[in-house]
Amino acid sequence: MNRTEIFANICQKKSFLCIGLDTDVEKIPVLLEKNIYAFNKAVIDATDDFCIAYKLNLAFYESEGVEGWKALERTVDYIRTYYPQQFIIADAKRGDIGNTAVKYAQTFFEKLPFDAVTVAPYMGEDSITPFLNFQNKWVILLAFTSNSGAKDFQFFENKDGTFLFEEVLKKSMKWGNPDNMMYVVGATNAEMVRQIRKIVPNNFLLVPGVGAQGGDLQLVSRMGMNDQCGLFVNSSRQILYANKGSNFAFAARAEAYMIQQQMEQIINAKFFN
Numbered sequence: 001m002n003r004t005e006i007f008a009n010i011c012q013k014k015s016f017l018c019i020g021l022d023t024d025v026e027k028i029p030v031l032l033e034k035n036i037y038a039f040n041k042a043v044i045d046a047t048d049d050f051c052i053a054y055k056l057n058l059a060f061y062e063s064e065g066v067e068g069w070k071a072l073e074r075t076v077d078y079i080r081t082y083y084p085q086q087f088i089i090a091d092a093k094r095g096d097i098g099n100t101a102v103k104y105a106q107t108f109f110e111k112l113p114f115d116a117v118t119v120a121p122y123m124g125e126d127s128i129t130p131f132l133n134f135q136n137k138w139v140i141l142l143a144f145t146s147n148s149g150a151k152d153f154q155f156f157e158n159k160d161g162t163f164l165f166e167e168v169l170k171k172s173m174k175w176g177n178p179d180n181m182m183y184v185v186g187a188t189n190a191e192m193v194r195q196i197r198k199i200v201p202n203n204f205l206l207v208p209g210v211g212a213q214g215g216d217l218q219l220v221s222r223m224g225m226n227d228q229c230g231l232f233v234n235s236s237r238q239i240l241y242a243n244k245g246s247n248f249a250f251a252a253r254a255e256a257y258m259i260q261q262q263m264e265q266i267i268n269a270k271f272f273n
Contacts, residue, residue, distance in 0.1 A: 017051040018051060037071040047239065050256040050259070054079060058090060058091060076113060090117040097127060117131060141181060182203055193223040202228075207224065221266045225266070
């Protein structure tokens with residue numbers, strides 16, 4: 001899926017919501033008997049019209065062994081078959097030397113038909129470029145995160161006063177471009193979203209942290225939106241676990257709709273006034 005198609009979908013749905021399918025078997029309603037795929041399918045069917053992307057955090061699937069991996073494959077196949085306009089992200093946070101990166105890229109772009117994969121930049125250019133060799137596929141590079149340990153490295157300051165995360169942004173722009181590279185930018189520090197947007201004005205930003213983690217959608221949108229929206233705002237727990245009973249899918253739909261309605265107001269003000 002290319003950038004034009006993504007923006008067209010955003011305008012059509014009046015949404016830039018990405019739903020994180022961080023499906024924890026311990027939180028699935030009892031009636032589903034820990035069936036990850038059944039839970040995902042119900043949530044997808046209930047929310048498709050309010051979002052533009054689904055993000056599958058691989059830790060929640062890999063931790064369940066073979067059965068978890070089967071659920072991952074079935075979920076991706078289901079989205080591709082019944083909701084082909086959805087952008088599908090493998091939240092895998094891979095990052096390794098070139099020949100290993102090639103195999104990771106083949107996994108997520110050939111064996112599994114994901115549109116994008118999250119990648120860690122610590123090992124440098126040759127760990128990233130293998131993912132960029134696939135047409136209409138995307139690298140989502142970890143840039144600025146909102147976890148408590150982010151300050152351990154991301155705010156390392158150079159002699160010129162530049163932070164490490166800023167160097168990552170500037171250097172990586174030489175590897176990819178706004179048509180194949182996005183960035184993970186945490187939502188809990190909206191002022192940093194504005195600073196990052198100055199460095200990467202045209203790239204899409206995947207923004208976790210809105211909702212259960214306390215990020216402010218209105219503020220993040222004001223700081224981070226560009227002329228093609230440029231945002232995938234992710235919500236996971238707020239939607240997935242809105243209700244742990246038999247009405248879980250209905251509750252997930254209600255939460256997704258509430259967020260989409262806020263996004264519709266933002267999009268209308270930005271692009272249709």
